[in-house]
Amino acid sequence: MTRFLVIRVRGSNETKHTVEHTLLQMRLSRKHHAVIIDDTPQMKGKLRSAKDYITWGPATAESIALLLEKRGEVTGGKQLTNDYLAKNSKFKTIKEFAEAIANGPAKLSDAKGLKQLFRLAPPRKGFGHIKKPLPQGALGPRKEIDSLVKTMA
Template sequence: MFVAIRLRGTRGIKQGIADAMTMLNLHRKFFCSLVKNDQSSKGMLVKVKDYVTWGEASEESIRILLETKAEKDPRDNKKIKKFFRLHPPKGGFRARGIKAPYGQKGDLGYRGEKINDLLKRMSL
């Protein structure tokens, strides 16, 4: 299962990218959602790679996320919302921030298992 976190805002986004963000439940900056590991989800994540970071989360990170950030749906008390609101990362972003890919000392795009470190810093 992937965890996707939106790092950039809505200004100047093309309609196709905005639609993919909506399907991923990433409506605002610093929203996080759990995404299935299938071809259609991977395609959407690759399409929004310039606005989102994602990776494979450990079971411990998902458990902490559900315990600390899960909100109940006001329409149905038995369900939780499909997204999580996070804080900006404690200690800030990497050297080039949210304007460069992860491989070039930025924070955007695929980061693999390193998403767990970012989740811990953002869920405090």
């Protein structure tokens, strides 16, 4: 199953209630938050309705591993480590877990206590134009989201 990496680009000022509710359903409560979602018709509808506030692309194992290593949090606000993952899931390393998530059989919820939200920093050198869709701006679907994740992680 394909997974999407979704990043909220714009804040909540003057957002329609229906769009804000959709973003909250996807756990994107603030600007620069990221989540990994499944490629289902329901999620595609949510992506379509919130397209003016988010950007998304296919989640690769490299981008998931980078997010888990640098921005993965467990209960209590601690950093995710290989030791924690080995104790609380069936996976030994973060890279092995990222491969399983990208290829479909595993979910973030398979590791007990792992938060399913990634809090990212603003991108180095900025987004460019936020309010325009791709290719000029930062909004909407992307073929490759890895470069944006590298600048924000």
